Amino acid sequence: MDVSWEDFGWERLAAGVGRRRLPIWDATAGVVVGDDAVLLFDTGATLREGAELRAQIETLLGGRRVTHIALSHPHFDHVLGTAAFSAVRVYGAVGVDDLLVRDRDVLRDDAIRHGVAPDDAAQATDVLVAPQHVVSGEWTLDLGGRQVLLANVGPGHSGHDLALLVPATATEPEIVFCGDLVEESGDPQAGPDAIPSRWPAALDRLLSLGGEDAVYVPGHGAVVDAAFVRAQRDELARRFAVS
Numbered sequence: 002m003d004v005s006w007e008d009f010g011w012e013r014l015a016a017g018v019g020r021r022r023l024p025i026w027d028a029t030a031g032v033v034v035g036d037d038a039v040l041l042f043d044t045g046a047t048l049r050e051g052a053e054l055r056a057q058i059e060t061l062l063g064g065r066r067v068t069h070i071a072l073s074h075p076h077f078d079h080v081l082g083t084a085a086f087s088a089v090r091v092y093g094a095v096g097v098d099d100l101l102v103r104d105r106d107v108l109r110d111d112a113i114r115h116g117v118a119p120d121d122a123a124q125a126t127d128v129l130v131a132p133q134h135v136v137s138g139e140w141t142l143d144l145g146g147r148q149v150l151l152a153n154v155g156p157g158h159s160g161h162d163l164a165l166l167v168p169a170t171a172t173e174p175e176i177v178f179c180g181d182l183v184e185e186s187g188d189p190q191a192g193p194d195a196i197p198s199r200w201p202a203a204l205d206r207l208l209s210l211g212g213e214d215a216v217y218v219p220g221h222g223a224v225v226d227a228a229f230v231r232a233q234r235d236e237l238a239r240r241f242a243v244s
Contacts, residue, residue, distance in 0.1 A: 009057045012224075015173040017147070020218055021057075023050055025116065027186050027221045028078040030054055031178045033167055034062060035144025040069040042165050042178045043220075044082035046112065047121045048128075051082020069142060071151055072132060073180025073220060074159040075100050076192075077112035081125035092140065093132035094153045094161035101131040136163060152210055156196040157203035158182050158189065158220075166210050177211040178218045183230055185222025189237060197241035204234035 006013040011021045017034035023045050031042035039062065044051045058067055072080050072093040080101070083091060093101075101108070105126045112122040134140070140151040148168065155162025158181040165178040182203050184190065191197055211217060213227045238244070 006061065009061060011057070011061070014176055014216060014218070014224070015167070015170070018167055018176055019061075020178070020224075021054070022222075023078075026078040029178070029218055029220055031165065031218060032058055032067075033144065033147070033149055033165070034065075035147045037145025038068040038142075039065055040071060040142065040144060040149060040165075041067045041086070042071050043073050043079040043180070044070060044085070046078040046081050046117060048082060048085050048125050049121065051085030054082060055085050069144075071163060071165055072097060073164070073178070074155070074162050075104075075108070075194075076159065076181070077108050077115065077117065077122070077125075079180070079220070081108070081112060081117075081122070081129070083130040084125065084128040090134060091130055091132045092134045092136060092142075092151055092163070094155060094163040095135040095137040097161045097163075098131040098133075098135055100161065101129055105129050150210075152206070154182065154203050154206040154210070155199070157200035158191070159194045160196060162203060164207055164210065169214075175211050175215040176218065177207060177215050179207055179220060179230075181220035182207060183217060183219040183225065183233060185219045185225050185229070187221065189233065191241075197237070198243055200241065201234050201238040201243050204230055204237070208234075 011019045020031040033040045070091045109126040136153045150166040167176040169175040
């Protein structure tokens with residue numbers, strides 16, 4: 002299950018848990034492997050990126066396929082690869098399902114503005130997959146031999162921010178996939194759908210989920226610790242004048 006992650010550009014975080022920093026926008030895609038199911042956290046910025054993730058995971062796992070997808074938030078670099086996967090259960094924060102149907106043209110235009118080729122952006126949004134399962138609080142997924150927790154911890158970076166908690170084992174710490182609520186390779190980005198007044202509270206919820214010893218995986222950048230998340234939380238509070 003843990004064969005040569007690095008050979009495919011993946012970072013092994015724990016047994017059966019890894020992530021890849023995708024090129025160009027440095028967005029994170031994460032994978033959690035159970036005995037019966039494989040969960041992918043975010044799918045990339047294009048169908049090509051999604052197909053590459055699918056092929057790499059199948060090679061790493063000896064032909065096993067992704068069965069579940071969780072979308073951290075509805076921005077192009079995290080969701081446009083979803084249609085590259087077939088017969089999967091897709092999860093998102095409540096409201097993402099309606100937004101991805103209603104605002105697909107906005108998503109397409111945003112992707113083009115950030116450098117996605119117009120044809121690629123149009124193709125991906127034409128077949129855009131909205132979540133069939135929406136998370137309003139917390140949702141435990143049983144992957145077979147391990148359970149993970151999806152938590153609607155937003156809003157903050159967007160109106161619909163979902164985090165993934167992989168519980169600790171006897172030998173490995175908890176891992177929290179944060180989406181873009183946390184960014185390491187640049188300052189946190191607050192676009193038109195951000196809700197800055199509630200972003201610090203979302204990071205408080207992330208810290209409550211993972212605790213002091215967890216590994217925190219940002220939506221962009223290198224893995225960080227609780228101290229980094231707390232410092233970013235305090236900086237956001239200062240930046241947006243939130244007490």
